[in-house]
Amino acid sequence: MRIGELATKTGVSVRALRYYEEQGLLSAARSSGGQRHYLDDAVDRVYLIQMLYAAGLSSRTILDLLPCVDAKVNTPQSRAMLRAERDRIDRQITQLRQARKRLDEVIALSESPASGCTRTDTNAVRQRTTVW
């Protein structure tokens, strides 16, 4: 599989895939002409990388974690790192939950009949069209 196909399959840009390789996160064989060729499992690897990026990990951290995921490294240090990242994600979830709660409160207030939403609606929409 060449880079364009991998990009299509994963929904990740070609540029991003090259960047992953540059960061040491994704390896590829090269054809005689220098073009990258990937195995089928590269798709899953890309998904994993994306998942970890989405979890707020940096390239560097992912680079450190991947050997553990591949079960190639298993030391007290690596296990501590895994737990540290997991705890970071935990804290991030807690923060997100707080923010969601805050938004829910605002939503509840804005949707309660007492906030006079209907009257506010029609007026505000007419008067502030450009804002929204």
Add this chain to the structure above:
Amino acid sequence: MRIGELATKTGVSVRALRYYEEQGLLSAARSSGGQRHYLDDAVDRVYLIQMLYAAGLSSRTILDLLPCVDAKVNTPQSRAMLRAERDRIDRQITQLRQARKRLDEVIALSESPASGCTRTDTNAVRQRTTVW
């Protein structure tokens, strides 16, 4: 309260506070000499801003949300935006949970006795000191 005190109280840098003002998120009165003066409730406002930043919202989005939080704007559009952001946070939490689950699996594997962790430990630590 001047900017330095607000920075100390909130743990946010002076530069960040000026940035918030530049983005329209935080307002301040000015002394005759041009220095910013904040009311006590600015502390809570800064905490709120930080919370929303932590939830992954951009300055622009926060700028749009704040009037709703302050209950100054309440239109169908604004309520839709609130719900949209809430749902975005929801999806982000889901993603984070997936990533955490994945890490937990790796952790479980690396800590299971079957992975031969003790032998791997001592060897790996001695052989790969520079890596870690």
Add this chain to the structure above:
DNA sequence: CTTGTCCCTCACATGAACGTCAGGTTTTAC
């Protein structure tokens, strides 16, 4: 053998939320 499509390597650009330094003013404390 050519054409079109895909791919290559630089290498500079981008956006967000600040950090940091310069050069100058204001406020506070003695």
Add this chain to the structure above:
DNA sequence: GTAAAACCTGACGTTCATGTGAGGGACAAG
């Protein structure tokens, strides 16, 4: 009234994961 501390406005620097050409090979189809 003077010096230190805090503050002001630019304005350029930083980090990260890409976007975006430029200029030039690689490869399948006809």
